[in-house]
Amino acid sequence: MSERAPSGEGRTGRWARARAALRTPSAPGGAQGAAGQAPGPLVRAEQLVKTHRGEGTAPVHAVRGVDLNVQPGEFVAVTGPSGAGKSTLLHLVGGLQRPDSGGLWLDGERVDAYGEARWALLRRRRIGIVFQFFNLVSNLTVADNVELPALLAGVPAADARASRAELLAELGLEGRERSMPGELSGGEQQRVALARALVNHPALLLADEPAGSLDSKGTREVLRLLGRFHERGQTILMVTHDARTASAADRVISFFDGQIADDAPLGGSRRGGRGGVSGVLELKE
Numbered sequence: 226m227s228e229r230a231p232s233g234e235g236r237t238g239r240w241a242r243a244r245a246a247l248r249t250p251s252a253p254g255g256a257q258g259a260a261g262q263a264p265g266p267l268v269r270a271e272q273l274v275k276t277h278r279g280e281g282t283a284p285v286h287a288v289r290g291v292d293l294n295v296q297p298g299e300f301v302a303v304t305g306p307s308g309a310g311k312s313t314l315l316h317l318v319g320g321l322q323r324p325d326s327g328g329l330w331l332d333g334e335r336v337d338a339y340g341e342a343r344w345a346l347l348r349r350r351r352i353g354i355v356f357q358f359f360n361l362v363s364n365l366t367v368a369d370n371v372e373l374p375a376l377l378a379g380v381p382a383a384d385a386r387a388s389r390a391e392l393l394a395e396l397g398l399e400g401r402e403r404s405m406p407g408e409l410s411g412g413e414q415q416r417v418a419l420a421r422a423l424v425n426h427p428a429l430l431l432a433d434e435p436a437g438s439l440d441s442k443g444t445r446e447v448l449r450l451l452g453r454f455h456e457r458g459q460t461i462l463m464v465t466h467d468a469r470t471a472s473a474a475d476r477v478i479s480f481f482d483g484q485i486a487d488d489a490p491l492g493g494s495r496r497g498g499r500g501g502v503s504g505v506l507e508l509k510e
């Protein structure tokens with residue numbers, strides 16, 4: 226790819242450019258605030274409400290009036306017990322589900338009323354998502370899985386190939402391009418899923434229990450990689466029920482019964498702990 230740097234700095238340079246692009250003035254109040262102003266939140270939610278209604282079952286009030294700001298470059302974990310509504314919140318932010326009421330802004334643009342087609346475009350260009358069970362396309366090779374979102378976004382095939390090669394090398398998957406997902410370990414599959422989520426250089430990476438089906442070695446590896454991309458400026462919003470996984474983030478939101486019960490930087494005065502991937506690695510060693 227023509228913009229590849231020769232010295233192994235390819236992705237670092239690209240992340241720096243992605244960060245710079247994020248800060249280019251365009252929308253008032255968004256992450257791209259006017260020159261000289263502090264950037265606004267990349268994600269802003271106001272009074273988000275989502276109730277699941279199934280036929281013949283009682284409505285479930287999964288998200289009950291949530292206000293949330295995620296700043297560019299933050300690594301935020303949403304943690305809480307099973308059924309608290311964490312995944313529903315993540316799905317709302319990623320447009321996989323629509324709120325019943327409330328407002329949602331991404332990069333300063335109001336998106337809660339977007340239809341499916343606009344959301345699909347937005348996700349393709351600006352949002353990467355990793356899921357607990359990887360969700361790779363089982364009959365496509367590793368290479369094709371990673372290139373697919375780039376090709377769908379209209380990236381020329383040669384550039385998609387170059388990005389895929391660069392990411393797979395970075396994620397320790399060189400030589401596995403022709404493998405099928407079923408031939409890989411869980412940890413390897415999650416790394417492929419991470420490559421796929423990052424191939425279009427999304428402004429926002431959403432992760433739903435990214436280590437939820439991995440053993441301790443796979444968990445350490447995935448959290449280390451998330452930490453590495455975060456250090457380069459990647460904004461990450463991750464949900465997990467596991468406090469140790471959450472400690473990889475630098476801000477932890479406790480979610481309980483559809484609402485935010487606590488919101489604090491790890492290592493901040495309220496928690497007194499220490500955030501960051503090195504913290505979780507020590508805990509898991």
Ligand SMILES: Nc1ncnc2c1ncn2[C@@H]1O[C@H](COP(=O)(O)OP(=O)(O)OP(=O)(O)O)[C@@H](O)[C@H]1O
Pocket residue numbers: 277278279285286287305306307308309310311312313314466
């Ligand atoms: N599509 C749906 N239809 C009906 N109820 C749903 C639906 N999705 C989630 N729920 C319910 O909404 C509540 C919140 O679910 P959600 O998956 O958001 O919680 P969670 O905190 O992510 O839980 P877990 O950690 O177990 O994944 C739960 O009671 C769940 O059963």
